[in-house]
Amino acid sequence: MADLESDGLSSGTGVHTILHGHDYSEKGTAGNGSNNGITSGVVDEPLGKGGHDAWAPRNEHHRGTNDDTGFVGLFKKTIWHGGSVYDAWLNATAAQVGQVILTMPTSYAQMGYTWAVIFQIFYFTTGIYTCYLLTRLYIEYRVRKEKEGVDFKKHIIQYHEVLGSLVGMWAQRVSLFFNIITVGAISVVQINCMCKVCKFSLTGCSDAYYLNPHLPKRTWTAVFGAMSMIVVVLPTMHNFRVWSFIGIVTTTYTAWYLFGASISNGQVPGVKHTAPINLETFFVGSTNLLFASGGHAITIEIMHAMWRPVRYKYVYVFTCLYVWSITIPHCLAVYWAFGDELLKKNNAFAVVPSSNFRSAAIVMMIVHQAVAFGLYSMPLYFMWEKLLRVHKSRWIIRTVSRLPVALFLWFLAFAFPFFGPFNSLIGALIVSVSTFIIPSVAYIIVFWTPTARQNEAEKPGILRRFVGFRGILGVNFFVVVVILATGTALGSWANIKNIISQIRTFGVFEKCYQC
Secondary structure (H helix, E strand, C coil): CHHHCCCCCCCCCCCCEEEEECCCCCCCECCCCCCCCCCECCCCCCCCCCCCCCHHHHHHHHHCCCCCHHHHHHHHHHCCEEEEEEEHHHHHHHHHHCCCHHHHHHHHHHHHHHHHHHHHHHHHHHHHHHHHHHHHHHHHHHHHHHHCEEECCCCCCCHHHHHHHHCCHHHHHHHHHHHHHHHHCCCCCCEEEEEECCCCCCCCCCCCCCCCCCCCCHHHHHHHHHHHHHHHCCHHHHHHHHHHHHHHHHHHHHHHHHHHHHHHCCCCCCCCCCCCCCCCHHHHHHCCCCCCCCCCHHHHHHCCCCHHHHHHHHHHHHHHHHHHHHHHHHHHHHHHCCHHHHHHHHHHHHHHCCCCHHHHHHHHHHHHHHHHHHHHHHHHHHHHHHHHEEEEEECCHHHHHHHHHHHHHHHHHHHHEEEEEEEHHHHHHHHHHHHHHHHHHHHHCCCCCCHHHCCCCCCCCCCHHHHHHHHHHHHHHHHHHHHHHHHHHHHHHHHHHHHHHHHHHHHHCCCCCCC
């Protein structure tokens, strides 16, 4: 693990921009050497030019070199290179909300209208705050390294490397452990959710698309696990523009379809809204909402793909606002229409009536799972490449090296077809720590001394000066205590009981779980 835990950086002679896994040339010229099969360039702007964030590290790609003309240049600009704030928003939003759209209405049925909305807003607001802390830690790491003359050529910075450099080796190992479990588990969930979605009949859709709902889920796991591995060919988050755009279209359609279907169908006869019923189901539901707010496992990689990473803290605010706009309405509508029926059917597709619109939503969610699988498995590929010492190799070598990781995730999906219940447990035990607790604690350690605060890379704005370090210390302490209590402790207790029940009922390697 030594290679994985080291920065993997080499010293240079000046400040360079991050080169998203590609070997670009310096000084704004076109790349002519080995570059993982992609030729482009970099604008190496001196820090201190242009805008209020001119001091910050940049990853400016040269937009239009002599080699990037005609169709090839147009393709790269519109399809391949995605380092703007809009691309970061696409990546963050596509990763933030996905299959949880189908399970969040059940969380409302477990918690009730009021508590579900309160917890959802609280977790997402806290996530925005801790994302801001992570952004500051990333910038601090970048600026310190660049002052040391570190060259980031062909190296993708990751969560554990930032904490290892700023806090210490123990923080690097802890964050590495939590992030591997987080992104690995979420990746497996995507494959399983494809199979679960395929359980529902698509006979109502047109002849252009038809899936056999009678095939066991294990067969669908084989099919969609293989399809998901296509994303191993994408070099970095910088190249997800089209994929992430598709991902957002699919989830937006699905959320508003569920809203419309619930309202038009009206309340089912005898509908009841008895939540909250007991503490166990309440905290199973709350930790599913916590899980939905935890996209921080890939925050550093998304920032790394940006031309101006310092702006990510604004990007994530708009990500959460957008997620609220599509999830809260559909959750309220589905729970209003079907009530306690969601406690027995924890997938929203199971309660809405069959129609062509539902069939389209099913297809779209299958597509989104492939997108989400690519986004969340990407950090694992980077870690594996660094462990094998091929992270700076050509694109084809890196792609082939990733296959064992993808196959292992596929195997886990085979072994645990009921992985859906692990969503909430992952939220309680893992996401709560990596998303909320680690950033809060790490920020305090890094900026504990007056000297560290005086020399920080990103100087405080009006709000941060008003709050002061003591105010931030208080907020961070509050976040840690509340998340430990509601998420890690009570959430873990409730979800472990739920998973034990699932294992006793269905076992492992089940051919057709819940068929």
